[in-house]
Amino acid sequence: MSTTVIAEIPGHERPSVERVNYLNVDHSVKSWLLTHDHKRIALLYLISITLMFFVGGFFAVLMRLNLIEPTGLVAPETYNKLFTMHGVIMVFFFLVPSIPATLGNFLVPMMIGARDLAFPRINLLSWYIYILGAAFTLYAVISGGVDTGWTFYTPYSSSFSHTSVIPTAVGVFITGFSSILTGLNFIVTIHKMRAPGLTWFRLPLFIWAMYATSVIFILGTPVIAITLFLLGLERLLHIGIFDPAIGGDPILFQHMFWFYSHPAVYIMILPGMGVMSELITAFSRKRIFGYTFVAFSSLAIAIISFLVWGHHMFVTGQSVYAGLIFSVLSFLVAIPSAIKVFNWTATLYKGSISYEAPMLYALGFIGLFTMGGLTGLFLASLATDVHLNGTYFIVAHFHYIMVGGAVMAYLGGLHFWWPKITGRLYPDAWARFAALVIFVGFNLTFFPQFVLGYLGMPRRYAVYPGEFQVLNVMSSAGASILGVGYLIPLIYFIWSFKYGPLAGPNPWGAKGLEWTTPSPPPTENFEEVPIVTEQAYNYAGTSESAHG
């Protein structure tokens, strides 16, 4: 990597006169907690979601520990709470905000040549709302936890569970508003604040992905808020909405829940796809293959994602005719997803590929996301779903998308833009090693679960027949490797923040406006408003420079 780094003189970590940037402009706590700077808010989010990631991960560790023995190590009631808290925290408090609230917050203004987001105060408000929602959910954890599963299915959640359903639902309800505000901010910013010359089809594909994600944020999140509100009403006031015993319809809950929660899967993966387009082009030194197709496939995914939710309900009492429609529509969403995968692969063709840490994550993403996506088709088929629904096959499938896809892309993006965010480099050898450990650990954890599910092991049980033990032990062993893999970056990122060698403005030699400013950037991002005169990813250098 040293060949691509514009490093400072060794031994001189800090230049004698330190340049003022967004990190050192003011060190007071107040300047952080009341900041309007999108870059600082991104860092606040980064710290918060990392904390939640490790809390959620802690529950996963306990679950995998329990499943080493067929008879289980914890009480079944405790196990129910473990997988619920793992799901709630990982989905609503890590995956949904992960890339948009951290990398998106940091990069959207920088990539479009703006000084900040359109509504900086609303941006700060969204972080406080997130923290309030997280506080409610963490209160639910310490007040005894919740055992409904992250899906809160009624009537169990509304009429029978004796755990902290309300605090958890309130936490998820509140944190939804932080998503809505972030989405609103991004849409207005992307429409109104692009630098002169930066037309829609010159935008980096990360921006297209953020735009598509924001559309889902705004259109989908209010529905989960209403759904959880109705759940709360039924639980507290016994108004019959979802519980058939008092005149409700439990499948109505599932419709409303999945109307948000299926698109939410695309909230997790679309930003990852945006990161992928940046990584693949930067490390193969080529313009993306089929720019317009990749851009529009993001929008296609965002729209079709709202039409497929019924595939979660094939065996729960939904009409088979509705199931038929949802099955066909679910197959459709594979098309734009495949367009992206094929176009990234085509971009690699004859590219000048280098294997720095971010690229290792990107290549991992292609393989793991493809496996996750293709196994989704098994589940979208009406007949095979009858066998596979409710088994570990589903658990493996969505972890290949959410962890193998979304988390890999998140880590790849974090490694790629870390020198821009902090102005410092991390040890690349350690980073490559960690990427490898995560890849191996991930596959060892989740591949056996495909087999377990196919053989018929149901999900969400604390105990299982002895014949499944070997595969479960493999999975738990993989989880411990995966856990170590996640701790390594945590350690070297914290180290590099203070001691890492200084990075120049563009350590990777990448294209894009964010690489034209110093690292870390000044508070106003650009000293002069940049004028864009070329297409995105112009690695061939066929026309004039990007910076006017």
Added chain:
Amino acid sequence: MSGHVVPVKTYVFVFLALMVLTGLTTGVAFIDLHAWNTPAALAIAVVKMLLVVLFFMHVKYSPKLTKMVVVAGFFFLSLLVAFTLADELTRNWSPRALDWSTAASVTHSPR
């Protein structure tokens, strides 16, 4: 915010219309329209909603982009309703197995 200034008269008129429609909703609730009870209440609610969105929320005087965003919101809401109804209205189309307790009391085999 710059933009169109709406005369107070319009606001008062819309407010009165909303009040009248609220009265209408209450009145209709006392008349049994059988299957039309819900559609009638919903129809009045939609008119009230349109008044609020168009006048109080200034969408009538907003740029096309804003209008498009509003329409998109309603379009996706209609998807939620339409696909949920696609399930609800077709649930009874397929023949159902008999409940075990009723099946036990039935002597002939259902053919």
